[in-house]
Amino acid sequence: MRYDLDDLRLFTQVAAEGSITAGARVMHLSLPSASARVRALEAQAGVPLLIRERRGVRLTPAGATLxxxxxxxxxxTTRLDNAVASYAVSSTAPIRLVAGGSAMHQLVPVALATFLREHPEYDVNVSERRTVRSVRLLAAGEADLGVILDDEPTSLRTEPLADDSLVVVxxxxxxxxxxxxxxYSEVAEHPLVGLDRNSPLTQWMDERLGPHAPAPxxxxxxPTLHMLITLATAGAGLAIVPRRAVDAIAALDICPLQDAWSTRAHLLCYAADAPESAHLLASHLHAAAGA
Known part of the structure; x- marks a missing residue:
């Protein structure tokens, strides 16, 4: 026997809803059309599939099996479609996302995971950049969307995304x-573990501490926040990290910094001609930030 996939979809909806009327509504079909499809399925199967009652339907044993x-x-079938679609070449240019190291630790990977799964038609190129560089790329049209810090002035469209304040752990x-x-002056009196000199977070802190800050x-x-947090958790030394990166780690003591520069936030920043796909990705970044 050959089965039409739309008929099978309708029948599973009727079974789930306990009503041909409700199943038709879910499938956006008229009631006469849905009823005709169900009768055709029963004729093809050669046995009744539903027991029709005043307030709905019940499945027969054959209907439950079907x-x-x-x-x-x-x-x-859905798995088959997704597997074949994964080989398709995207018809659109990749979305160009730029973000700093802090956002790259958790925020961007979580957002990308959901976005790429839900939108197989889009690809994303991701680059780690300091905020000042990200803003320049966005202004020049060389990036579509950026996760930047709130301390860099720009005339581009921005919107709040997440707190990115620093803490000692x-x-x-x-x-x-x-x-x-x-x-920080007291933190510097203790042995520390840190990120290398090329990391955006280290460079950002050096600019705010200035040449007269105590040398830790x-x-x-x-090279990575993951390694840094692992070492701090093991007791190798104190570390200064974004709070969002460690909030869920019970094996750490977390202490806010008293210094004003430690309070900062992430913004989403859009290029002037950001494509619609960048706005779709932005919604996933918002969801990841709120998770």
Whole structure:
């Protein structure tokens, strides 16, 4: 026997709703059309599939078997469509996203995961850039969307995205135990672990601390926030990191900095001619920021 996929979709909806009327509404069909399709399925099967009652329908044993297998067939069809679609070449230019290292740690990967899964027709090129560079690329039309910090003036369209304030972290029960806040000048008196000199966060802090800030002792510097947080959690030293990166880690003591420069936020920044696909990606970044 040959089954029409739309008929199977309708039948699974009728089975789920317990009503041909409700199933027709979900499938955007008229009731006569839906009823005719169900009768044709029963004629093809050669057995009744539904027991029709005053307030809806119930599945016969044959109908329950058909509904179960139909759901499996439809799910497999969806997997088949997605597998074939993954080989298609996008007909649009990739979205060009620029963001700093802090956003790259969690925010951007979470947003990309949902966006790429839900929009197989779009590709995304991602570059890590400091805010000042991101703004220049967006202004020049060389990027479509950026996650920037709120301390760089721009005439481009921006909108609030997420808090990105910095905190000091250390091994639970260690130096920071019981502290509600701490100044950078005191933090610098303790052994630290940090990001390497080329990281956007390190460069951003150096600009705000200036040449007269106390020189800390770094036991080691590493290239990624993940490595930095791992070392701080293990007790290798204190670390200064974005709070969003560590809020869910129970094995750390987290202490806000007293210094005004530690309070900062992420903004979404759009190029003047950002494509509609960039706005779709922006909605996923907002969702990731609010998760």
């Amino acid at each position: 509904a179960r297998h139909a759901r499996e067939v439809l799910a497999e 250390g091994q639970a029960g260690g130096t920071l135990a019981g502290r509600t806040s701490i100044a 002792r770094y036991r080691t510097v590493v």
